[in-house]
Amino acid sequence: MVTDWKSLATGKRDAILKSIPEKWRLGKIPSVEEQKDVTxxxxxxxxxxxxxxxxxxxxxxxxxxxxxxxxxAVDVAQAFCHRAALAHQLVNCLHETFFDAAIADAKALDAYYAEHKKTKGPLHGVPVSLKDQFHVKDVETTMGYVGWIGTFEGKKGDSRHKTFESEMVRELRELGAVLYCKTSVPHTLMSGETVNNIIEYTWNPKNRYLCSGGSSGGEGALIGLKGSPVGFGTDIGGSIRIPAAFCGLYGIRPSAGRLPYEGMANSMDGQNSVLSVVGPLATTARSVRFLVKSILSQNPWLYDPGVVEMPWREDRYQAVWDRVNDSTGELTFGLMKTDGIVNPQPPVARAVSMVAKAVEKAGHKLIDWEPPSHAGGLATTFNTWSFDGGKDIHSAFALSGEPISQQIKMTYGTEPGPEKSATEIAKNNVAQRQWKKEWTDAWNGTASKTSTGQPIDCIIAPLAPYAAARPEKYKWYAYSAFVNGLDYTSVVVPVTYADKSKDTYEDGFKPMNENDQAAYEDYDAEIYDGAHVAVQLIGRRFQEEKMLAIAEYVGQILGKENI
Structure with missing residues (x-):
């Protein structure tokens, strides 16, 4: 078994590198000491x-x-295939390349344009990268598992292997997008760091001492190196927003049911208490909006039973701009500096402060936001990740006998635990519903503190206590995961860079508890220097248009529309 998994993993890793044309291969990859930043x-x-x-x-x-x-379309596709190939060699961010198929698709798009004198769709010729949960024809999906190599989601002999495509893949093709690579994930998907036994570790391109985030870490790293202009990740506990934040990008976690998830590989399929959602990451906020709007133009609710029939609402998007462009228009932001359990490290605390000062300077209202029952609500979210006792993920590891990374052991151990009963799951769902009601009431209660008499428009909050975590040190997921538990909309906005001359703990700082102590001890200003730092802007359910507009606006007043 040991020899088998190692040979399979090595073979797959080598195959990815061999798929890169010889002319694009790099001779020597510098060590992190020689070149920390490869952007x-x-x-x-x-x-x-x-x-x-x-x-x-x-x-x-x-x-x-x-x-x-x-x-x-061919020139664009070739340029991004080249840059993606370079990115992978520098930070290990790809699971699959299908450059030849991409060039063939681009040629067909150029021929269509030449014949019809128009584009096929709004994404005509735009390269789009995909997290390795999407099924693409003629391309393997391993999701980081050695045991999935040569199979369909671990099932040998399944006719869907390399023939089946996810619903969003079909829609992207209809829109004219050029698909060309699939990006790395942590095996299981359940980690803020991207590591597996196939490609090993995906590094942060801006600071290779740090991780690129997870679980859409390959997307974050690839787009951060501009090896893709826009790509799709998924998010059940922060997996779009963490890589976006760590790699200096914009990214949206929409509410469940807004964008199509049909036909994608996943962990713990059937766990419906906290759903994984799909959304784009990109170098600019307007690109994120462009992709969301384009996908919704395909009426995905007609093809995915989980999608709500809710077309793009331009009036909701434009209403924000009407307010900020009116001298009397005012947005109201709730400011969440800490979750009260783990304080953000100095770079993140400074980024939150920078955004707060920027919106106030622009004439908007800011009020302190203290979340209701944060710890209790988090428990109901975290519980959903182990309803089956880890049976699903441990079964996937057992297919090859491969070892489990330390990052996954933190949550799931080395073997399955007891499964929750139907009664226990129902009890958790009730507690979660009650917690959501507490948040609804608290949000509505902010109306008494605003000049408009309306509740706050959104919350400014850390996305993680770290600017980007060091290997095996991503241990606190509360800042991102509570949004999933509430099913709120959240958009990441890049803000600044870590600065060792500015980002230090105040003299006399005292951690609140063991978790806060761990975050305090893990911080090293020298190592973090130069890393991207971001915040998240959180809105209520199904407020994608509104939150994308606010994110674009905040990006503009920060001067970070394209960091």
Whole structure:
């Protein structure tokens, strides 16, 4: 068994590298001591001027350039395939490449454009990367499990292997997107760090001492290196927002049922108390909006029974801009500096303060937000991740006999535990519903503190206590996971960079408890120096249009529309 899993993993790892054309392969990869930051000028040295121009253009502008005939879909696809290949060699961010298929698709799009003098759809010629949960024809889906290699989700001989496609993949093709790679994930998906026995560890391109986040960590790293203009991840406890924050990107966690999840691989399939959701990450806020709006134009509720029939609501989006462009218009922000259990490390605390000061300076209202029963509500969320006692994930590991990473052992141990009974699950669901009602009442209660007489528009909060975690040190998920428990909408906004000259604990700082002590001890200003730092803006359920508008606006007043 040991020899088998190792040979399978090594073979798959080598196959990914061998899929990269010889002309794009790097001779020597510098150590982190030699080159901590591989973004910007470092990766640019391997690209020509036109490739740099294309790959450093956001998704919206790419679509405009291709639609105008200024760029061909083939030129765009080739540039991003090249940069994605470089990114993987530098930080281990890809599970699958299908560059030849992408170029063939791009040629077909160019032929369509030449014949019809118009684009196939709004995403015509836009490269889109996908987290390795999406099924794509002729491409394997391992989700980081060695035991899934050569199978359909661990099932040998299943006819769906390399023939089945996820619903959103079909929609992206209809929209004219060019699909070209699938990105790395932690095996099980249940970690804020991306690590598995196939590609090993996915590093943060801005600071390779740190992780890229998880579980959509490959997406974060790839887009952070501009090897993709926009990609899709999933989020059950922060898995879109964590990589977005750690890699200096915008990313949205929509409410469950807004975007199609049908036909995707997953862990703990059938656990419906806290649903995993799918959403885009991108270099600009407008690109995130562009992808959400495009997918909704495909009427996904007609094809995915889990999607709510809710088309893009332009009036909700525009209403925010009408308010901020009116001299008397005012947004009201709740400010959540800490969850009261683990304090954010100095870079994150400074980022939260920067956003608070920026919105106040822009003429908006700020009130302190203290969450109701934070600890109790978190418990109902975390409980859902182990309803089956870890049986699903341990069964996947057992397929090959591969070892479980330390990051996963923190939550699931080395063997399955007892499964929860129907009565226990029902009790947890009731407690969760009560907690959601407490939040609803608390949110409504803020109306008495605003000048408009309306509740707050959103909450400014840390996304994690860390700017980006060090290996095996991501231990506190409360800042991201409570949003999943409430099923609220949340958008990550990049703010600044960690600065060792500014980001230090105050003299006399005393941790509140053991978890806070661990976060305090894990911080090293020297190691973190230069890392991306972000916040999340949290809105209520199904407020995607409103929150995307607020995120765009906040990004503008911060001067970080494209960090």
């Amino acid at each position: 910007g000028p470092y990766i640019q040295q391997f690209l020509d001027k036109k490739e740099i121009e294309i790959t450093e253009t956001d998704a919206v502008a790419i679509a405009e350039k291709v639609a105008a005939g200024s760029w061909s």
